[in-house]
Amino acid sequence: MKQHNKKHPLLFALPALAALVFGSIGTTNAFAEDASLDFVPENVSLVKTDALLDVSSESPDRQAEVQFRGGTDGWAIIGGQAYPSEIGLTGNAVHQGNGVWKVKSEAKISVADRDVPLELKGKAVNGKLRLHGTGTLDDGDSFRVILRGHYAPVHDQPGEFVLDFSTAKIQNMENGFRIPLSQNGIVFVEPVVPEVDDFADLETDLNIEE
Secondary structure, eight states, X not given: OHHHHHHHHHHHHHHHHHHHHHHHHXXXXXXXXXXXXXXXXXXXXXXXXXXXXHHSOOBTTBOOEEXXXXXXXXXXXXXXXXXXXXXXXXXXXXXXETTEEEEEEEEEEEETTEEEEEEEEEEEETTEEEEEEEEEOTTSOEEEEEEEEEEEEOTTOTTEEEEEEEEEEEEETTTOOEEEEEEEEEEEEEEOOOOOOHHHHHHHHHTOOO
């Protein structure tokens, strides 16, 4: 009985000790936003900007818009085994204001030796990207794709963005079967230049008056 009582102080001390240890680990996390990053190169600003807006070409009567192409590759986990997988992307992003971009893309999902086309829609906000879409397999089953991750411009490579989907999956809508995906890659972004009607442009330039 006495031995049992002696263990109580230690048991009560363990939660406090764990909080102290893990708390100190959290405050020294090198990837925390307020951490002191000694390995950051000189003359590099840590202030985040709207990278897509920097690439786009704005006009007074049209929202900023960019087009992109590229994709990701990695793995699809099926039955506890990893199979090669790719996602091809080609689409546009239109600026909605306040750092929000509406994204629409034609995509091709490849898992092992199977390819399925589909359309993806979503939003890009401050370096975070969310896309989703539905498609149909060869056997008629419908499926859903959910992609969530981050994007960032590659240093000293104008228009080149790294893309990483930290949460990605394919779900069969008929039986609920899910395939987790591990994907990252590169997309190339360029501004969409507004098309001007030749006749209207010519009429404006000549300033025709009746």
